[in-house]
Amino acid sequence: MDSSIVFIGGGNMATSLVSGLRSADCPGERITIVEPDADKRRQLADDHGVRTVAEADAEVLGADAVILAVKPQLLPEVCADLATRFADRRPLIISIAAGVPLAALAQWLGEDFAFVRCMPNTPSLIGAGATGLYAGTGVTADQRELADAILATAGITVWVDAESRLDAVTATSGSGPAYFFAFMEAMHAGARELGLDDDTARELVLHTALGAARMAIESGDDPATLREKVTSKGGTTAAALDRFEAGDLNALVRDAMQAAARRADTLGQELMDDTRR
Incomplete structure (x- = not known):
């Protein structure tokens, strides 16, 4: 990858993408992280061999892609600062800020940029993420390919054809890890109630979740088929699934x-309304 890439913000998600890029042989000199915290800058430079700066400079402003990786509430100020610096250059702008629509980015930064909005999830931090992406008008095929290559270093990527569908991505993969954590938490508690000690319950629950996910990915069968394969009529699994059905798990x-x-x-709407006040 020979494109120059700038991260505005050096938090966990930016760090995971930088780590993925470096593992994919993206040269360290092609990556710059803008991070005001001096200790973070030193750590990022030492850990990943990339360039770090306290604020945007000439090299930053000449980048092919700028990734907005700060908290959503900081974006209006960050974008306003960048808007005064870019002058006539219009790099690809990739936002990984949750819930911030492209209309807001255009309002704060300028409408004549190519914007890609992304919704990564927390497993991206270990390279096992799932990211939804949406390309705004004006994004070229090469820019779309660049955005995909960057986010793919953290896991799988899927593109949606309408920005509104990113809300569905958020509800599915963005928030989804917490759903599985909650289910594992409930199973752990259930195993303890049945008499297993804490360590045994934890190991069984976590590795059952891991095994089920691997089977779903590697077997080629859909979840319904896999469920049917492990459910014998009148057996123990059927007894548990009957309770789920009685509680209308699907509707919940x-x-x-x-x-x-x-x-x-x-x-997203609340953030835009706040900046208009």
């Missing part, structure tokens, strides 16, 4: 995901 999950999607939409 559907309602929870819809609540997450609605909140994602609301957060």
